[in-house]
Amino acid sequence: MAEKKKLTTAHGNPIGDNQNSLTAGKRGPLLMQDYQLLEKMATFNRERVPERVVHAKGSGAFGTFTVTNDISKYTKAKFLSKIGKKTEMLARFSTVAGERGAADAERDVRGFALKFYTEEGNWDMVGNNTPVFFIRDPYKFGDFIHTQKRDPKTNMRSNTIQWDFWSLSPESLHQITILFSDRGLPQGYRFVNGYGSHTYSFISPDYQRYWVKFHFKTMQGIKNWTNEEGEKIVGKDRESSQRDLFEAIEKGDYPKWRFMVQIMPEKDAETYHLNPFDLTKVWPHKDYPLIEVGILELNRNAENYFAEIEQAAFEPSNIVPGISFSPDKMLQARIMSYADAHRYRIGVNYAALPANKPKSEVSTYHRDGQLRFDENFGGLPNYEPNSFGGPKEDPAFLEPPLKISGDANRYNHREGNDDYSQAGNLFRLMNESQKQQLFNNVYAAINEVPERIKMRQLAHYFNADPAYAKGIADKLGIDMKKIEKYAKMNLKELFSATSEEEYKN
Numbered sequence: 117m118a119e120k121k122k123l124t125t126a127h128g129n130p131i132g133d134n135q136n137s138l139t140a141g142k143r144g145p146l147l148m149q150d151y152q153l154l155e156k157m158a159t160f161n162r163e164r165v166p167e168r169v170v171h172a173k174g175s176g177a178f179g180t181f182t183v184t185n186d187i188s189k190y191t192k193a194k195f196l197s198k199i200g201k202k203t204e205m206l207a208r209f210s211t212v213a214g215e216r217g218a219a220d221a222e223r224d225v226r227g228f229a230l231k232f233y234t235e236e237g238n239w240d241m242v243g244n245n246t247p248v249f250f251i252r253d254p255y256k257f258g259d260f261i262h263t264q265k266r267d268p269k270t271n272m273r274s275n276t277i278q279w280d281f282w283s284l285s286p287e288s289l290h291q292i293t294i295l296f297s298d299r300g301l302p303q304g305y306r307f308v309n310g311y312g313s314h315t316y317s318f319i320s321p322d323y324q325r326y327w328v329k330f331h332f333k334t335m336q337g338i339k340n341w342t343n344e345e346g347e348k349i350v351g352k353d354r355e356s357s358q359r360d361l362f363e364a365i366e367k368g369d370y371p372k373w374r375f376m377v378q379i380m381p382e383k384d385a386e387t388y389h390l391n392p393f394d395l396t397k398v399w400p401h402k403d404y405p406l407i408e409v410g411i412l413e414l415n416r417n418a419e420n421y422f423a424e425i426e427q428a429a430f431e432p433s434n435i436v437p438g439i440s441f442s443p444d445k446m447l448q449a450r451i452m453s454y455a456d457a458h459r460y461r462i463g464v465n466y467a468a469l470p471a472n473k474p475k476s477e478v479s480t481y482h483r484d485g486q487l488r489f490d491e492n493f494g495g496l497p498n499y500e501p502n503s504f505g506g507p508k509e510d511p512a513f514l515e516p517p518l519k520i521s522g523d524a525n526r527y528n529h530r531e532g533n534d535d536y537s538q539a540g541n542l543f544r545l546m547n548e549s550q551k552q553q554l555f556n557n558v559y560a561a562i563n564e565v566p567e568r569i570k571m572r573q574l575a576h577y578f579n580a581d582p583a584y585a586k587g588i589a590d591k592l593g594i595d596m597k598k599i600e601k602y603a604k605m606n607l608k609e610l611f612s613a614t615s616e617e618e619y620k621n
Contacts, residue, residue, distance in 0.1 A: 133526040137255045137445055141522020143393060144443035146254075153255055157449060160258035161457040168461065170261055171227040173218050174210035175305055175358040176425035177365055179414035181205050181232060181375070187409055190326050190379055191318035193438030195234040196409065206231040206471065207414055208428055209305035209357070212244075213264035213273075220357035221341060221349040223300045223557070225291075228310030228332065229430040230412070233475040240434035241330055242454065245299070245308035248538075249395045250288040253529045254449030260285075276565045283572035284611060287396045287530065289539040289580060296557040297542075298340045298550055304360035306371040307339040314432075314447040315393050317440045318379070325516050327380040327392055327442060329399055331406060332373040342553065343560060365417050373412045378404040390534075393444040397538060428471040429458040437513050443520070445529075463487050479507035530607060540580035555587040563592065568619035570594065571602055575610055578603040 123131045131152055138150035146153070161169060168174075183201045195203045210227035211218060226245040231238055251260050263281040267274040282288045294300065302308045312330030319325055341349065349356050364371060378399050385392045392399065418424035431454035432447060441447060458466045464485035466472060483498045497506045546554065562570055570592060578585035578599050585599055602610055612618055 135253070135255060136526040136529055137253050137449075138524060138526055139445065139522075140520050140524050142527045143391060143522075144445050144448065145518075145520065146445055146448045147524055153449070154452070156258050157254065157453045158456060160261070161453060162460050166461060167216050168210075169457065170212055170264075171210035171229075172216045173214050173220070174208050174227065174425065175361050176206060176208035176418060176428060177361060177414040178204070178206050178416040178418070178424075179370070179412060181410055181412045183410040185408045185410065187377070187407065188321065190320055190328075190377075191438040192321045193234070193239070193318075193436050194236055195232060195239070195436070196438070204233045204475065205412065206233075206424075206428060207412075208425060208430065209308075209361070213261075217354075219350040219354040220304075221301065221346045221353075223295065223343070223346070223561075225295060225300075226302060226305065226308050228308065230310070230332075231428065231430055231434075231472075234436050235476050236436040237476050238434045238472070238474045239436045239439060240430045240432060241310075241312055242430045242432050242450070243310055243312045243314075243330065245302065245310060246291060246294050247311040247313055247329075247331075247398050248290045248294070249313055249446065250282070250291045251285060252287050252394050252396045252446060254446050254453075256285065257446075257449065257453075275561050276569065279562055279565045279569050279573055283569055283576065283614075286535045286576050286607065287533070289535055289576050290396050290398075290542065293539045293542050293554070293580075296554055296561065297546065298342070298553050299338065300557065301341045301343065301346050302357075303339040303341055304357045306336045306361060306364060307334055309333050309338065310373060314395060314444045314450075315380075315442040316447070317382075317442050319438050319440060319515055323516050325382040325440075325518075327382060327385055329378040329404075331376040331378070332412060333376060335372040335374055335411075343557060361414075362417055365414060370413050370415045372414075375409040375412055376406040377409055378406060380404050393442050394533075395444060395446045396535065423469075424471045427462060427466070427469050429454075429462060429466050429469075431455045431458065440515055443518070465489065481506070536576070536580040540584065543581050543584045551583075551587060555591055558588050559591040562588075566616075567594075568614045568616065571599065571619075572610060572614040574599045575602040575605070 123134055137153050138147045139145060140147060181203045183196055183199050186199055188197050195201060208227070208229045211220065211222065211224045212227060213224050214222060228243050228245050230241040251257060260281060263277045266272060267277060282292060310332035316328050316330065317325050318328045353359060361371070378401070380392060380399065390397050433451045433455050435441070441451065462469070465488050468490050481498050481500055483492060497504050500506060543551070543554070562573065571594070574585050574589055574594065577588060586596055589596055589599055602613065605613060
């Protein structure tokens with residue numbers, strides 16, 4: 117047997133754990149000393165030139181957000197402060213896996229990114245059309261995206277590498293269930309919901325913190341294609357979603373979304389029955405019902421796509437007073453990763469481009485850099501503190517302290533985590549027609565992968581709901597008794613029993 121190679125950093129340092137980020141306590145937050153995570157993320161951001169490494173194919177438009185409900189007791193954000201207040205904004209929609217030349221009508225998650233040009237600076241809400249994601253630890257993000265891109269040997273998309281990763285990452289099951297449901301192939305960007313997905317925080321006028329989830333409900337209704345319908349659309353028009361959005365706005369049929377939030381008091385997070393900062397989980401609406409905030413309307417197409425949409429840079433690190441972050445590990449990694457990707461893709465002065473420039477005043481000590489295309493702050497001092505009238509910090513914008521606890525360690529994010537219940541609950545909410553679509557869509561994607569990978573994934577489906585596994589197993593011609601045997605194994609046993617070496621025996 118060939119000697120196993122040790123995984124190392126780019127500098128040859130051996131890696132002891134490549135599954136779990138270094139966090140302060142089991143629920144985070146992340147530590148900047150996790151140089152392995154930073155290296156993986158920074159390297160991943162620089163893998164493609166010049167298009168976005170993910171969400172490369174996109175469409176966008178400008179519009180207006182109008183407040184319709186008073187939520188000022190939860191947040192001091194000025195653009196949400198009173199009913200009727202309007203804010204200019206920009207939206208960009210996208211597919212995730214495909215390159216810029218990919219077809220729109222393909223089964224994929226859809227990116228849903230918004231930029232609000234508020235009087236206190238830009239607020240960016242960078243989400244998807246799903247309320248959850250495939251992973252909960254950013255350590256695995258680059259690995260996951262690699263499985264959605266091209267196989268290094270064949271230079272083609274590969275179902276085998278996708279299902280191999282997913283089946284070794286049971287936390288992906290909730291998102292997989294959405295992706296292979298009818299919602300995995302939208303008819304266009306006007307017909308999807310948008311979600312912040314992560315848990316964020318509101319800071320109230322009286323200095324209280326609330327945890328919050330962002331929802332944007334399409335007022336056009338959710339509309340989806342079947343696989344067969346999607347194939348016909350792609351054969352005729354590879355820009356179907358772009359065309360639908362652009363033409364609807366041009367003729368005055370302005371798409372709208374209802375902005376809603378779920379609010380959780382800060383203390384609830386300590387005793388809630390699931391980790392509210394887990395990106396693979398949703399908060400049940402019966403516990404935290406939706407509260408309306410306002411209406412988002414897109415009413416103007418870009419005059420120049422490259423300047424206004426392609427050069428638009430969205431990043432979760434763009435927040436305003438009254439809106440902030442949470443210990444969500446994936447969110448914390450994205451705070452660094454997105455801005456870093458923009459500095460690489462567009463240049464260090466990307467924030468001054470017209471699409472990204474705030475409507476409010478900008479006062480920083482950032483200077484110089486490639487393609488500095490403004491006055492570079494003239495002769496003002498470029499250091500702080502200074503005694504020449506330069507901009508100063510204001511303690512009024514500090515946030516309440518965030519309590520953290522626990523030892524810094526690489527915690528196993530799968531240990532003691534239920535990755536099956538919410539996926540099973542979603543499956544049980546589907547009617548028979550939706551279940552059959554789910555079975556057909558999974559079968560079409562998994563049919564040609566090696567049997568051992570099918571068996572591993574079917575064990576996860578079984579643990580979510582035996583009927584979920586049976587619907588797919590019947591199409592694959594696999595005996596349920598064999599699946600049940602694997603479903604009874606713990607993850608370590610399952611991964612070992614379905615490895616290439618063990619499964620042959």
